[in-house]
Amino acid sequence: MFGGIDPGLLIASLMVASVPIILAAIGELVVERAGVLNLGVEGMMIMGAVCGFIASVQTGSAVLGFVGGALGGAALALIFAVLTQFLLANQVASGLALTLFGLGLSSLLGQGFVGIRPPATEALPFGPLAESPFFGRVIFGHDWVVYLSIASVAVAWWVLKSTRLGLILRAVGENHDAAHALGYKVRRIRVLAILFGGAMAGLGGAYVSLVRVPQWTDGITAGAGWIALAIVVFAAWRPWRALIGAYLFGGISVLQLNLQAAGARIPVEYLSMSPYLITIVVLVIMSSGKGKAALNAPANLGQTFHASR
Amino acid sequence: MTRPELLRVAGVTKAYPGVVANSDVSFAIAEGEIHALLGENGAGKSTLVKMIYGLVKPDAGRMTLRGAEYAPAEPRAARAAGVAMVFQHFSLFEALNVAENVALGMENPPPMKALAGRIRAVSAEYGLPLDPARMVGDLSAGERQRVEIIRCLLQDPKLLIMDEPTSVLTPQEVDILFKTLRQLASEGTAILYISHKLEEIRSLCDEATILRRGKVVATCTPRDRSAREMAELMVGATLTPPARAGGTKGRTALEVAGLSVASPIAFGTSLRDVTFAVRRGEVLGIAGVAGNGQDELLLALSGEVRAGRDTVRIDGAGVGDRGPNERRALGLVSAPEERLGHAAAPDMTLVENALLSGALRKRLTANGFIDWEATTAFARGIVEEFDVRTPGTHVAARALSGGNLQKFVVGRELLQAPGVIVINQPTWGVDAAAAAAIRQAILDRAAGGAAVVVISQDLDELLEISDNFAALNEGRLTKARPVAGLTIDEIGLMMGGAHGMEVAHHGH
Structure with missing residues (x-):
């Protein structure tokens, strides 16, 4: 204990707080590795949040809620995929539009669901292990989505690094003309990546409305999608760094809540803006040096592919 | 010396909106033959080889490979049939290493470690040394081309298509490339060699097909023709070299x-x-x-x-x-x-x-x-x-x-x-x-x-x-x-x- 803050509790709660951004960031990381810049993460997250909420309230099952969240995010991502991959629309503009559209649509869909509590998502039963000091809380005290978020990082890392699927995905993001010339289906691979990114963002959103808050209000994701986008850059498109980044940002937001509760003599407003300020500072530092971060970006990121050659 | 015919292209036509890229093109390549495809930019060489490699489907005409009907729907099918291609541009990934680049061009690549070993072996065998772990972005143009060639050689191609391979090489590198190609041809691999460099074609190729505006305008044996004759066939006009006024140099x-x-x-x-x-x-x-x-x-x-x-x-x-x-x-x-x-x-x-x-x-x-x-x-x-x-x-x-x-x-x-x-x-x-x-x-x-x-x-x-x-x-x-x-x-x-x-x- 120091300053009235329990480190075990702090770590445990930052792990929970980071789940939505980890899931969304891993999804976006895969999308960007395939060469597509989807700025609609916030919109897909909030669609996941509302669809997940509705699905779980209607079925009474939290698990089906998460499935619904993933489907909601993927459905919105499908619009983005059609716009950018088939109609060759600008990715930046389409992504921003997707966020605005998602915010509006979710608010419409969620109208009848304000003030309801969704079915609970319980911590996994680890029995006596969960009772052990410190580790019980940090390692064995979570619900299944927390473990899923960490597993998704590991799987994304392994697939990108060691499998042929990952190699093809990276190749498409690196040089879509070359990939096309070798006979890979650039458009199909990118559409699938976009759908995966949407589903992951939707899962993250559902975690916000089903576990973190847990209820439905308009604009419930509150910028988590933008932080996820920032983390992808912060992580230099590497999965494990994205996990570290997400825990860093999650940690800061949890810390500021704890500091508030502990009665620190800093105005609340400064504390609540701190995660965003640090995001900006980190991004500026990362992109100012001509270091590795700049070199690691997928070379065709955000470029429209048209099979004309 | 008559060699068995490998690929025959008969009456192939391909039109894009506003332009006919290939019109009734026919030619044949024998096994072990180095065949030049000659023509200016826009003469339709690239479209033709893209059809052979399965990237583009012809509107009309047919191709046969060793007498059997050959109509690759995609590059994968072409590679399976033994056709490999070294591209002029757009086919390497700078941020990936040599082995990964090679794996992407193969149908069923072995695990990375085994592949690295085979790359080392084959590249040494043909005198084109390559380190499989190096990033392609750090390689010279000549080394990049070796990556492409090795990628093809690992698949034992029967027909190797090379699209303007020497535009990025020094004269010495060109010599070595030609020795490698002659070596391959003597082992029975047919090579379709696209270029507009006439002296190279004269020294390397057995036969040449000359394209102009999408049509075959001539076939010839390059050794028997002068570069100037071939150039004029290619352009369809008499060429005048630029005139220099030997003026005085100032400060x-x-x-x-x-x-x-x-x-x-x-x-x-x-x-x-x-x-x-x-x-x-x-x-x-x-x-x-x-x-x-x-x-x-x-x-x-x-x-x-x-x-x-x-x-x-x-x-x-x-x-x-x-x-x-x-x-x-x-x-x-x-x-x-x-x-x-x-x-x-x-x-x-x-x-x-x-x-x-x-x-x-x-x-x-x-x-x-x-x-x-x-x-x-x-x-x-x-x-x-x-x-x-x-x-x-x-x-x-x-x-x-x-x-x-x-x-x-x-x-x-x-x-x-x-x-x-x-x-x-x-x-x-x-x-x-x-x-x-x-x-x-x-x-x-x-x-x-x-x-x-x-x-x-x-x-x-x-x-x-x-x-x-x-x-x-x-x-x-x-x-x-x-x-x-x-x-x-x-x-x-x-x-x-x-x-x-x-x-x-x-x-x-």
């Missing part, structure tokens, strides 16, 4: 001393201590394999990248720390290699593009306002004088074909009454007639008293128009030597020799 107009610049380009090459001088009326040709600092040298001379004040002098005035407009004011104009996006803004009209570089020297603006009448007249002048084929000056730059846009951007600079001209790859991707016109225009400016620096990877072009010759190698420039009396071996050594290549010692 030094451009002086570069100890120029060292870090490359602003990812995977680029930094310039190291570059020193040269060009007099009025003189053409300095700078050769070098792609990626040895050519782009950086153009940027440093045009003013897009700045260095110490006295590293670049125009007529004695230090301008190394000045930007492009200040240098333009002193008479230095430049034309970069990349036409779309660097020399010209793709979506702007020719008039607007004329303004972008001509505003200063042609006084096309006054008090911050554009004199559109004068600008349009300037653009029209370029179009007329350089025979740019375009519906008008109102069309976007991207709508022009490569050769026509090149004539436009070169003409735009040459018509500004420059004292110093810097051009990178003046005739890259331009057909022979347009190339001759551009070269003639450059020589005319030199005869008119301009100092000219031509950076090019086309040795024949440099030897044709330059007075002095130097080569860039890993960012360093050799001492300039008079072109008269230079041998091709000396040029090769100036360009950096064979970059560690060795002759194939396969089959022992």
Whole structure:
């Protein structure tokens, strides 16, 4: 204990707080590795949040809620995929539009669901292990989505690094003309990546409305999608760094809540803006040096592919 | 000697909206034959090989491979049938390593470790050493081509298609490549060799099919024809080489001393201590394999990248720390290699593009306002004088074909009454007639008293128009030597020799 803050509790709660951004960031990381810049993460997250909420309230099952969240995010991502991959629309503009559209649509869909509590998502039963000091809380005290978020990082890392699927995905993001010339289906691979990114963002959103808050209000994701986008850059498109980044940002937001509760003599407003300020500072530092971060970006990121050659 | 027929292409036709790329094309390749496909840019060579490789489907006609019907729906099917292709551009991934690049071009690649071993073995066997773990972005152009060739060889191809393979190689590297190809042919692999370099085809190929505007206009045995005869078949007209007026050289107009610049380009090459001088009326040709600092040298001379004040002098005035407009004011104009996006803004009209570089020297603006009448007249002048084929000056730059846009951007600079001209790859991707016109225009400016620096990877072009010759190698420039009396071996050594290549010692 120091300053009235329990480190075990702090770590445990930052792990929970980071789940939505980890899931969304891993999804976006895969999308960007395939060469597509989807700025609609916030919109897909909030669609996941509302669809997940509705699905779980209607079925009474939290698990089906998460499935619904993933489907909601993927459905919105499908619009983005059609716009950018088939109609060759600008990715930046389409992504921003997707966020605005998602915010509006979710608010419409969620109208009848304000003030309801969704079915609970319980911590996994680890029995006596969960009772052990410190580790019980940090390692064995979570619900299944927390473990899923960490597993998704590991799987994304392994697939990108060691499998042929990952190699093809990276190749498409690196040089879509070359990939096309070798006979890979650039458009199909990118559409699938976009759908995966949407589903992951939707899962993250559902975690916000089903576990973190847990209820439905308009604009419930509150910028988590933008932080996820920032983390992808912060992580230099590497999965494990994205996990570290997400825990860093999650940690800061949890810390500021704890500091508030502990009665620190800093105005609340400064504390609540701190995660965003640090995001900006980190991004500026990362992109100012001509270091590795700049070199690691997928070379065709955000470029429209048209099979004309 | 009659060899069994491997591939026959019969009556193949392919049309794109507005253009017939191939019209009733027929030819055949025997096993172990090196067959040249010859033609100018836009003659339909690329479309034809893309059909053989399964990237494009023909509208009509048929192909047979070893007598069996052959209609690959995708490159995968072509590779399965034993057809492999080495591309001219667009087929390597800079941020991936050699083994990953090879794996992407294979149907069923073995695990990475086993693949790395096979790459080492095959590359040593054919005298093309390669380290599987190296990042492709760090390799030289010659080494990159080895990656492509090894990628093909690992699949035991029956037919190897090579699309302009020597455009990025030094003469020594070309020799080694040819030995490797002859080695392969003697083992029974047929090679379809696409090029417009006639001397190479004469020394390497058994048969040639010549395409013009999508049609087969002739077939010949290259050894029995002169390069000039084949060129005229290719172009369909009599060619006149550019005329040089042996004018007197004036005082030094451009002086570069100890120029060292870090490359602003990812995977680029930094310039190291570059020193040269060009007099009025003189053409300095700078050769070098792609990626040895050519782009950086153009940027440093045009003013897009700045260095110490006295590293670049125009007529004695230090301008190394000045930007492009200040240098333009002193008479230095430049034309970069990349036409779309660097020399010209793709979506702007020719008039607007004329303004972008001509505003200063042609006084096309006054008090911050554009004199559109004068600008349009300037653009029209370029179009007329350089025979740019375009519906008008109102069309976007991207709508022009490569050769026509090149004539436009070169003409735009040459018509500004420059004292110093810097051009990178003046005739890259331009057909022979347009190339001759551009070269003639450059020589005319030199005869008119301009100092000219031509950076090019086309040795024949440099030897044709330059007075002095130097080569860039890993960012360093050799001492300039008079072109008269230079041998091709000396040029090769100036360009950096064979970059560690060795002759194939396969089959022992």
